[in-house]
Amino acid sequence: MRKSSFGLKQEQIISEHDELELVASEEVTRFVAIDCEMDVDEDGRSQVIKFTAVNEACEVLLDTLVNPDVAIRDNLEEIHGIRRS
DSSP, X not given: OOOOSBSOSSSEXXXXXXXXXXXXXXXXXXXXXXXXXXXXXXXXXXXXXXXXXXXXXXXXXXXXXXXXXXXXXEOOHHHHOOOBO
16 A cells, blocks of 8 residues: 555555456446545646445445645645545
């Protein structure tokens, strides 16, 4: 696990270029809900900083922080509550 600049301990930090592997359970998931938390980079574009996916039983399939490869201009902490340390 990488050391992160985020203050969250239990989550894995990935970069945009890391490959993600979802571990499937024995049952087939028909539906997946995805939630992303964003910050704004120096060019004014949104950058994903957290990615979460759950199945129809609300079981977490993936919950990870993302470390963008670009500088962040506007940390939207007041919206998502994720603070850089």
